[in-house]
Amino acid sequence: RFTDILHEKGYAYISYLQPACKDWNEDLKAQHGITPIPAKPHPKLEACKELCGEIRYLCSHIKSVKNPHEMLMEHYEKAVPLMQSSRSTDRQKAVLMEQLLSMAVYALFAVMAQYRQLEKPMNFKQLTDELCxxxxxxxxxxxxxxxxxxxxxxxxxxxxxxxxxxxxTLEDKQKLIASYMSFALNCVKAQIFICLEEQEQKIEALQKQNEERVDYMQAVCEEFMQPGI
Known part of the structure; x- marks a missing residue:
């Protein structure tokens, strides 16, 4: 975030330090012999890497696409009602994830087609790395x-x-490439949201089950502690 701000201010060469542990306070704890909280990878970044890996795999295993934009739009039309639904079932979410993945894949095929017209060598690993x-x-x-x-x-x-x-023109093609890459990135963002939302829901459900179990055990204990039992 600060890097982006500094770039906007005209600073080209920027470097930064990161704590080895969760934060700088935890680094100080470690220096004084106190067990620190270790650093954890950002869940969104981890999800992004995994999804870009899936996109790369699919791109590398699809031999060719005659009209990637047409395929992209076909999947987009199917995804629209699923994205607009306020309450989706697990099955609908799974279908939407598939549609979003396909949309991102065909967007990269469209990008590749533009690069071929520009006679600029590019492969899907480079594109997915750029996307990530x-x-x-x-x-x-x-x-x-x-x-x-x-x-x-x-x-x-x-x-x-x-x-x-x-x-x-060259500028037109570059703008089109940027639009397709933006589209692919937003498809990935939507997938990340769905993935993390599902994880949160599972955690909340598990916490609720644990709370209900604790309440039940407390009720049982109180019952046995009553006089005459």
């Missing part, structure tokens, strides 16, 4: 509805650029 590195957790806010709106904006931008008449 472009993800910043502090910029990833909002619920699924927000993600759907961002994806819609990307679709509108892509379609507007594709419908523009005339020969596309």
């Amino acid at each position: 590195h472009s993800y910043h957790p502090h910029q990833d806010r909002g619920k699924l509805k927000t993600k759907a709106e961002d994806i819609q904006q990307d679709v509108n931008a892509i379609n507007a650029q594709l419908k523009t008449s005339g020969i596309r």
